[in-house]
Amino acid sequence: MIPSLPRPPWLRAATWIYVAAFVGFLFLPLIVVSVFAFNDAPYPAPPWHSFTLDWFVADGSTSRLGLFHDSQLLESIWTSCEVGVWVTLLSVSVGLANALLLGRHEFRGKQLLSVMMLVPLVIPGVILGISILAFASRIAQFGDDSLGLDLGFLRPGLPLVVLGQFSYIATIATLTIRARLARFDRTLEEAALNLGASRAAVFATILLPYLRPALIGTAAVAFLLSFADFNTTLMLVGGDPPLTVLMYGRMHQGATPVLNAVSVFLMIASAALALAMVRRPRD
Amino acid sequence: MTGRARPALSRRLGTWLLMAPALSWIGLLIVLPHAELAMLSLKAGSGAPQGGFSLAQYRTFFDEPEYWHTFVRTAWMSALATFLTLCFAFPVAWVIAKVAKGRAAAWLFLACMIPFWISETVRTLGWMILLRQSGVLPMLLTRIGLTAAPVELLYHDSTIMIGLIYTSMLFMIVPLVSSLQSLDDALIEAAYDLGASGPTVLRTIVIPHAAPGMTAGCIIVFMLTLGNYITPTLLGGKNSEWFTEQIYTQFITRFNWGQGAAFGFLLLALSTAMVLVGLRLSGQRFADVMGRG
Amino acid sequence: MQQADLTATSVVKRFGDHLAVDSISFEVARGSFFSILGPSGCGKTTLLRMIAGFLEPDQGEIAIGGLNMRAVPPNRRPVNMVFQQLALFPMMSVGENVAYGLARRGAGRAERAAKAAAMLERVGLAGAADKRVDQLSGGQRQRVAIARSLVLEPTLLLLDEPLGALDLKLREHMKIELKQLQAEFGTTFVYITHDQSEALVLSDRVGVMNRGRFEQIGSPQDLYYRPASAFVAGFVGDNNRIEGRAVAVDGATVTLETADGWRLHARRETAVAAGDAVEAFVRPEAATLARERAQLPPGQSVHEGVVDSLLFDGAKSAVLLRESRSRREIRIALPQTGQFADLRHGEAVFFSFDPERATCFAAAGRGGNGRG
Ligand SMILES: Nc1ncnc2c1ncn2[C@@H]1O[C@H](COP(=O)(O)OP(=O)(O)OP(=O)(O)O)[C@@H](O)[C@H]1O
Ligand SMILES: [Mg+2]
Numbered sequence: 001m002i003p004s005l006p007r008p009p010w011l012r013a014a015t016w017i018y019v020a021a022f023v024g025f026l027f028l029p030l031i032v033v034s035v036f037a038f039n040d041a042p043y044p045a046p047p048w049h050s051f052t053l054d055w056f057v058a059d060g061s062t063s064r065l066g067l068f069h070d071s072q073l074l075e076s077i078w079t080s081c082e083v084g085v086w087v088t089l090l091s092v093s094v095g096l097a098n099a100l101l102l103g104r105h106e107f108r109g110k111q112l113l114s115v116m117m118l119v120p121l122v123i124p125g126v127i128l129g130i131s132i133l134a135f136a137s138r139i140a141q142f143g144d145d146s147l148g149l150d151l152g153f154l155r156p157g158l159p160l161v162v163l164g165q166f167s168y169i170a171t172i173a174t175l176t177i178r179a180r181l182a183r184f185d186r187t188l189e190e191a192a193l194n195l196g197a198s199r200a201a202v203f204a205t206i207l208l209p210y211l212r213p214a215l216i217g218t219a220a221v222a223f224l225l226s227f228a229d230f231n232t233t234l235m236l237v238g239g240d241p242p243l244t245v246l247m248y249g250r251m252h253q254g255a256t257p258v259l260n261a262v263s264v265f266l267m268i269a270s271a272a273l274a275l276a277m278v279r280r281p282r283d
Numbered sequence: 284m285t286g287r288a289r290p291a292l293s294r295r296l297g298t299w300l301l302m303a304p305a306l307s308w309i310g311l312l313i314v315l316p317h318a319e320l321a322m323l324s325l326k327a328g329s330g331a332p333q334g335g336f337s338l339a340q341y342r343t344f345f346d347e348p349e350y351w352h353t354f355v356r357t358a359w360m361s362a363l364a365t366f367l368t369l370c371f372a373f374p375v376a377w378v379i380a381k382v383a384k385g386r387a388a389a390w391l392f393l394a395c396m397i398p399f400w401i402s403e404t405v406r407t408l409g410w411m412i413l414l415r416q417s418g419v420l421p422m423l424l425t426r427i428g429l430t431a432a433p434v435e436l437l438y439h440d441s442t443i444m445i446g447l448i449y450t451s452m453l454f455m456i457v458p459l460v461s462s463l464q465s466l467d468d469a470l471i472e473a474a475y476d477l478g479a480s481g482p483t484v485l486r487t488i489v490i491p492h493a494a495p496g497m498t499a500g501c502i503i504v505f506m507l508t509l510g511n512y513i514t515p516t517l518l519g520g521k522n523s524e525w526f527t528e529q530i531y532t533q534f535i536t537r538f539n540w541g542q543g544a545a546f547g548f549l550l551l552a553l554s555t556a557m558v559l560v561g562l563r564l565s566g567q568r569f570a571d572v573m574g575r576g
Numbered sequence: 577m578q579q580a581d582l583t584a585t586s587v588v589k590r591f592g593d594h595l596a597v598d599s600i601s602f603e604v605a606r607g608s609f610f611s612i613l614g615p616s617g618c619g620k621t622t623l624l625r626m627i628a629g630f631l632e633p634d635q636g637e638i639a640i641g642g643l644n645m646r647a648v649p650p651n652r653r654p655v656n657m658v659f660q661q662l663a664l665f666p667m668m669s670v671g672e673n674v675a676y677g678l679a680r681r682g683a684g685r686a687e688r689a690a691k692a693a694a695m696l697e698r699v700g701l702a703g704a705a706d707k708r709v710d711q712l713s714g715g716q717r718q719r720v721a722i723a724r725s726l727v728l729e730p731t732l733l734l735l736d737e738p739l740g741a742l743d744l745k746l747r748e749h750m751k752i753e754l755k756q757l758q759a760e761f762g763t764t765f766v767y768i769t770h771d772q773s774e775a776l777v778l779s780d781r782v783g784v785m786n787r788g789r790f791e792q793i794g795s796p797q798d799l800y801y802r803p804a805s806a807f808v809a810g811f812v813g814d815n816n817r818i819e820g821r822a823v824a825v826d827g828a829t830v831t832l833e834t835a836d837g838w839r840l841h842a843r844r845e846t847a848v849a850a851g852d853a854v855e856a857f858v859r860p861e862a863a864t865l866a867r868e869r870a871q872l873p874p875g876q877s878v879h880e881g882v883v884d885s886l887l888f889d890g891a892k893s894a895v896l897l898r899e900s901r902s903r904r905e906i907r908i909a910l911p912q913t914g915q916f917a918d919l920r921h922g923e924a925v926f927f928s929f930d931p932e933r934a935t936c937f938a939a940a941g942r943g944g945n946g947r948g
Contacts, residue, residue, distance in 0.1 A: 002381045003469050013376060019391065022375050026452065028384045029409020032419060036412055045417040077465075093306045101301040107292075111332045113302075115570055122558050123313075124510025126527045127547045130534050131316035133512065134544065137422055138319055167312040190630055191663035193650045195677035195728065205676070209667045228402035231512050232525070249402045251411065251517060259410075263405040272402040279466070 030267065037260035044257040055261040067261040073246065079158065081225050086162045087169055087226040088152025088219050094166075096211070101182045102156040102174075111145060118175075120168040129235025132164050149192075157238030164232040169225050173218045180214035220277055224270065302575040319550075324544035340545035350529065350546075358459055360440070361508040364447040365501050368455045371448060372500070376459035381468070392460065399453040407517050410446055411437065414518075438520040446514040451507060455500040462496025463489075498565040505561075506554050526550055579642070581606045581731055581764040582627065587636035589622050598788035599636070604766060609758050611767045613775040614785030615811070620768045621660075627766065628657050640802075641731040641869075651671075653947040655927040656725035657734040661741060662717055664709045670696070670720055671705030676882075677728045695727040696720075696937075699757065714742050714801050715750055726761055735767045739774065751777055772812050776800065784808050804845065806937040809857040814904050819939060822848050824941050830936045838902040841877060841931035846938050853939040860894050861909040862933040866926045867918060876928035881906060883923045886916075895919060897927075 036044035040052035042064070065075060102114050120128065133156065139156035153159040175272035184207070190201045209265075230244045237245050247259055325336040344350045379392050398406060412437035413419045421433035438440060466489065490497075511542045515525035530550065534543030562569060582604040589597040596619045604610040612620050625631040627638055629650030638645045641654055656677070665673050674695055675688035683691070693705055699719040704712070712720065718738060725733055738754075739747045753780050758765050769775050775782045776796040783793040784807070793803035803809035810817055820834035832842045832854055842856040864873045881897035884905065893910045908927055910916050921926070 002471055003384075004468065004472060015374070015382065018306050018374055019378050022371070023391075025449070026395065028448075029406050029413060030398055031463050033405060033409040043417070044412050045415075046422045053616070067354060070475050092449060094308055097301050097304045101298070101305060105301060107298050107302070108325060113305060113309070116313070117305065118570060122312055122506050124463075124506065124527070124550060124554060124556060126512060127320075128316075128461050130530065130543060130547050131320040132312060133534070134323055135316035135319040137310075140362070156521055163312060167308070170308055187659050187661060187663040189666060190628075190650070191657070191659055191665075192680075193630075194628055194655070194657045194674065195724065196458065196651050196680040197676070198651060198680070201680055205679075206665060206667075218778065224400060228404075230409040234512065234531065244402055246405045247408070248513060248517075250477060251404070252489060259408060263401070263408060267401055270300055271397075274400055 004089070018058065026167040028264040029213055033260050033263045034267065036257055037264045039257060042256060044260050056256040064256070065258060067258055067265065070258055073243070073258065073262055075198050076241055076246040079240050080244070081231075083158060083162055083165065083242055084223045084226040087165045088222040089167045090162070090166045091222040092177075092215055092219050095177045096171050096215065098170075098179045099178035105177055117171055120171045121189065123168070125168065125229070125231030127237060128167055129164050129232040132160060132232075133235055136160055136163075149221045155238065156236055158240065160236040160238075161233050164236045165229050167224045168232070172225070176218050176221070177211065177214050180211055184210055217277065220273055224273070311435075320544045320547055323540050324548050326541050338540050341549075343542060344545060350430070353524045353526050354549060354553075355527055355562060356524055357509060357550075358557075360444065361505055362557075364444055364451065364508045365505045367444070367499060368448050368451045368504050369497065372452055372455040372459055376456050376463055378464075380460050382461035384483050392456075395456050401449055405535065406450065407446065407513050410442075410449070410518060414442060425447070437518060438522050440519070440522075442489040442525060443515050443519045443525075446507050448512065450511065450514055451504040453509060454503045458496040458499040459493065460496075462493045462499075466492045494565050495567055495571070498567055499560050502558050502561045503556050509554050509557075532533060579606050580604060581641055582610075582766065583637075583639045584623075584627075585637045585639075587623070587626060587633045587638060589619070589626060589631060590634050595918075596790050597626070597633075597891070599634075600785075600788070600790055602783055603789060604764055606764055607762050608780040609755070609765045609778055611769060611775040611779040611782045611854065612781050612785055613769055616770055618785045619783040619788040620770075620785055621736055624657070624736050624766070625839070627732070628655055628734055629653050641888055646780060649694060654731040655734055656728055656730040656732075658721045658725055658738045659691055660738070662721040662738075664717060664720060664724075667711055668709070669705065670701070670707045670712065673709065674705070674724050676724065681728075684917065691727055692723075695723045699723045699726075706735055713906045715746050715753075719753075722757065722826055725753045726757075726763060731762065732764050732766060735765060737768050737770070739769075739771075744873055747774075751875060754778060758887060763915065776812070785809060786811075803935060804843075805859070806855050806857070808939070809935055813861050814907065815857040816860065817855055817857055818904065822850050822852045822936075825850050829931050830854060830856075834902050834904070836902040838879075838899055838904070839877075840879065840938035842934035843932050844936050845946070848936065848938050854936050855939050856934055856936040858906075858929055858934045863906075863908045863927050864912070865895065865929055867910050869926050872926060872928045873930075876930060878926050878928050881925055883919050883921055883925060886919055887919065895903045895925075897925060900924075 021152075035048075037055055038047040038051050038053070040054065054062070054064045054066055054068045057068055058064040059069045098117060102110065102117075138156040140151040143149040143151040188206055188210075189202050193205045197205065210282075227242075228244065231249065233242055233245055234248075241249070243262070247262065248260060324340050325338070326340075344354075374389075375395065379395070380386050401536075411418070415431050416435040416437070418436070420428070420436055425432045425433050455519055459479070470488055470492075471484055475487050479487065510527060512525070512527045512531070515523040516528055519525065526546065530543050530546045533539045533546060558569070578602040584603075586599050587597055587600045588595070598619075600623065600743075607856060613703055616618050622631065626633050626925070627644065627645075629639070629648060643654075645653060665676065668676070671689065672691050674692040677681075678688045678691055682706055689705075693702075695700060699722060701716060701719055701723070704716070704720075709717065709720070721738070722733075722735075735754075739750055742750060742824065751774055754765075756765075758778075767775075767778060779795060779796060781797055782796055783789070786807050792799060792808045794802075794804075799808055799812045803812065806817075809815055818832065818834060818838075818840065820832045820838075822830050823833045824831040825844065825848055828844050829841055830848050831839060831841055833839045839857065840858075842858070848854055863874055864876075869878055870928065872878055880900040882900060884896045884898055887894045887896060887907075891898045891912065894907050897906055898904065898907065899906055905925070
């Protein structure tokens with residue numbers, strides 16, 4: 001119970017032991033992954049041999065291929081980044097438009113639309129993936145048969161991956177931006193109008209600066225989610241796999257610690273992103 | 284409302300312009316694709332575009348025990364994983380919301396979030412290195428003499444369960460913490476003061492108050508578990524028998540889209556049903572629950 | 577009268593069935609301080625928002641500086657507004673807040689900075705331009721909000737209960753400061769308040785508003801000494817309200833008798849005929865108190881009472897007593913001499929007042945007016 005009430009010492013001790021065990025459970029896999037990125041052995045398994053940076057820097061001449069020379073891995077990281085940037089741009093701009101629409105406008109069917117916007121969050125990612133795959137190939141087929149158009153981007157590949165990820169990340173973007181918009185004090189807008197600002201100036205000088213923390217936060221979350229997405233991506237991916245899909249494939253085959261090295265790289269990148277977010281002064 | 288601020292016409296135009304992205308998104312990426320999926324699943328015969336509608340694909344599902352076995356197993360294990368996640372997450376959420384103070388609480392919360400900023404693939408890799416026969420834990424068990432030789436800890440149902448609970452943890456803790464934080468300490472003190480014991484307070488004050496957060500967490504966790512792919516396939520290996528795997532096999536490996544679509548719909552129906560049951564049991568509205576997440 | 581800066585003609589605003597502003601007409605002279613005083617929910621903010629352009633009147637016209645404002649959007653009107661919660665922009669510094677309107681007019685950076693700094697100096701905030709808004713005290717924010725509007729040199733400054741958010745001490749202080757600012761700038765102020773003391777202290781003219789209408793527009797003295805309606809008499813300043821029936825009307829003087837037979841005289845302010853239901857108002861300071869009948873001014877009818885309690889409040893001290901016949905509570909101001917400081921509960925006293933200084937109105941059909 002809460003600290004202001006009497007708690008027997010054993011309960012207090014048990015609480016903290018449980019919390020410590022819990023945090024250990026959360027971090028254990030990450031620690032293990034990191035440690036074996038530096039083990040001088042061909043497989044990420046005990047025992048510990050000695051420290052090496054081979055899994056980052058080896059160039060293949062010693063039968064070991066490190067992350068920085070594994071062009072397949074590097075390419076997939078780049079692919080993931082590209083997809084992530086597109087998904088982020090799309091999600092944030094659509095999320096902003098949706099937030100403004102739901103927060104500021106009245107129209108018939110608003111209730112229905114706002115519920116529909118939440119629905120993608122409860123559709124399993126795999127199903128989002130196959131439904132978009134099926135629909136896109138139907139259109140591509142139609143374009144091919146009836147109009148003689150080659151709609152190649154509707155075949156499995158990165159454009160579809162972007163759309164598939166966007167289809168549910170847009171919901172999260174809408175929710176977070178809308179939540180911040182709901183806390184906006186509308187008299188600020190009236191005050192700006194009263195001081196002679198045009199509609200466009202009010203948007204640019206008052207509303208956008210106010211929403212900026214939410215927009216930046218949403219962008220970071222959207223990028224991370226896109227980078228980590230697997231279920232939807234798996235169904236829509238074509239010839240060039242993003243990192244998660246490539247890693248999955250290699251893990252099935254029992255890969256070398258180069259995957260651990262990629263993981264360490266990802267952890268550092270995520271931590272940097274998180275730190276940047278935390279450091280940013282909030283208002 | 285700033286009625287005078289804008290003539291009605293340009294306001295309506297603005298509404299329509301803002302509605303365009305939302306309608307394209309919902310229409311082109313959600314509604315129409317699912318309609319297409321529904322048609323696929325009802326199409327008679329695989330591959331051939333001609334022919335009328337039939338329930339053949341769904342019949343196959345019930346005729347083949349392998350399929351519905353997997354389905355029921357997936358549902359059951361997801362429900363169990365959801366329940367266990369709730370049980371394990373609740374005390375931690377309680378500590379974050381009520382026991383730890385200030386910075387300690389913030390750090391603990393942050394510690395719970397960090398692992399989830401890294402992709403599930405990486406975390407699963409960690410579990411594989413820990414649990415497989417040549418892995419860390421079997422080696423430790425032999426070292427301390429509990430087992431004579433390293434045992435295979437992967438590919439068991441309990442391994443899958445651990446993996447599922449692990450990946451779901453964050454989505455349970457966040458809504459729990461936010462609903463527990465909004466509970467006024469004075470209510471707990473008052474209940475104590477009126478003679479309630481710890482468990483009674485939990486049952487009569489805390490859980491009713493936290494119910495919306497618990498529902499939100501359970502719905503999301505169940506949905507994510509049901510739709511999970513990496514964890515069951517990598518930690519369960521050939522024994523995973525997870526329904527998303529069936530969908531993948533039908534759709535991608537066998538290119539049997541009709542069957543895959545039918546499976547997809549069955550999974551969707553299950554997850555929708557569980558969402559509705561969850562909402563009904565806790566007497567809440569979908570928009571409220573999702574809005575808090 | 578000087579040229580009017582603001583003219584409202586038969587302005588009406590409805591919200592659904594509710595008539596928030598009911599055919600209001602008034603003028604505000606250039607350079608004057610005009611207050612709109614009324615109880616909560618009477619439509620003050622609605623009226624002000626129509627002047628600012630955030631609401632469209634259903635009927636009637638509003639002209640500012642001689643120009644009709646129909647269909648002029650709020651950002652094109654020569655009025656500025658100080659919002660009830662101030663609405664300072666939290667994402668900008670104090671200087672940026674003050675310069676905001678100048679920037680919208682396309683003024684250059686240097687000009688903006690210079691004007692903003694000069695304006696901040698005039699409101700006593702020299703050097704605060706780089707501070708964040710949340711680093712200021714309540715009174716300083718108030719001044720920033722006013723500076724932000726005045727720097728645009730509006731024809732009209734609208735203030736919606738700008739002191740409402742401040743604590744009591746600061747209110748008293750800002751009241752005086754506002755008055756000085758207005759005198760210094762000479763801008764026309766339209767000021768909303770539900771605090772009658774603010775309205776009386778600050779204004780050249782006050783409009784007393786009730787249920788979407790003006791009951792009376794006049795100088796503070798007019799409202800206080802010559803209220804035009806029972807509502808105004810009850811709302812502006814302290815007053816004892818006594819309702820009863822007119823038993824005789826002699827010229828301007830009405831003889832009122834309460835249901836329990838207490839008789840008193842008052843000056844008639846509206847048409848009253850014998851037998852009408854009426855209400856009379858006697859200000860606490862209009863009555864004289866005495867321990868002996870003979871000490872009261874000659875020629876006034878003498879009333880008897882029993883002391884209920886003594887309310888000591890410095891210069892505003894008063895005694896609450898019960899009129900012997902009707903058991904009504906009457907409040908009478910105590911003289912500064914301290915001669916009644918030793919009054920005891922239950923002591924019998926006498927009081928009288930000049931019928932000229934008591935006002936009498938035909939009772940309105942509606943009950944519960946103002947503070948009774
Ligand atoms: N947008 C609106 N929709 C419906 N009714 C409204 C709206 N704005 C105001 N009203 C109603 O109109 C009446 C007048 O409101 P207004 O805000 O003008 O009062 P006020 O005199 O400013 O009161 P206060 O002193 O409490 O601020 C109130 O009864 C209010 O409920
Ligand atoms: Mg108001």
